[in-house]
Amino acid sequence: MNSTPRDRDDDGRARSARPRDGLGRPLPYGEKGVERQPEGVVRTPDETLVEAQRLLDAGMPFHAHEVLEDAWKSGPEAERGLWRGLAQLAVGLTHAARGNATGGAALLARGAESIGPYVSAMPYGIDVAGLTRWAGALSDELRREGAVVPAADRAPRLRAGR
Template structure:
């Protein structure tokens, strides 16, 4: 039997049920919607903050994990707030003591971005330590160890003349001990460090 110019080739029983009734094209999976004529799923618009910057609006829990839209989460720290160094340390310590190291990291990150150049590594290291504790509380041992180690290395050069009463030596020991002992999730509040010598 000859073929016609419209023949798709092979046994018609192999492909006939894959022909879309709407557009007539052959699809790979007859059970799935036709990829050629099925309506495309609407793309979710990117979340933005009040200033128009991209920022995920999904609520988060106390450890910064995203929750479904509409769920009740822990209010996030406003982004880009310029505080004095002591205000940053006080607010970050409050959040650490409440078991919210992710939120403390956001405060410390603002200080890192707005502080003087000569202190940037110090604030970045403090933010990394808070993220390390966040991973430790989530049970991510590898991530926690990496961030605790990096954070301690970033702040260590400030140990000889730490500004604002920051307990660089104590924080470095705390990070090393936590990283060495970590086997699984830990309660964030009870493992929170003291940021300043005077806050003990």
């Protein structure tokens, strides 16, 4: 049995207090990590997309995933598949950047499938067709080459023309 106490939040849920790097990997206690995204923040769809894009462009897809996950959990039921799929795309890029080609390809495919039903609506200007193409191309590359992907260089554009 592990005798190390687990970090807990104010509600008693397990929450790691370890610092994390830009790809969300835990660092040893006491090291300087990147600032974590607060959980449970309710943002407008526009605020969510702007913040997630900023984080993706900065090479921090794990942190973008946390922002998108908040929208998935707090948004209307009819949009949950959209936000869940966007979060999965960000996690897929996270795995690809960490060198986990198999996990990255799987999550990119799952994310593309989740956002697919929204392609004709383009909610909030989200480029669903472009994101689906991006995810397919990156997934194919990961399956074929299995290389580590630089997250910032391969970050998708969430909205068309932005």
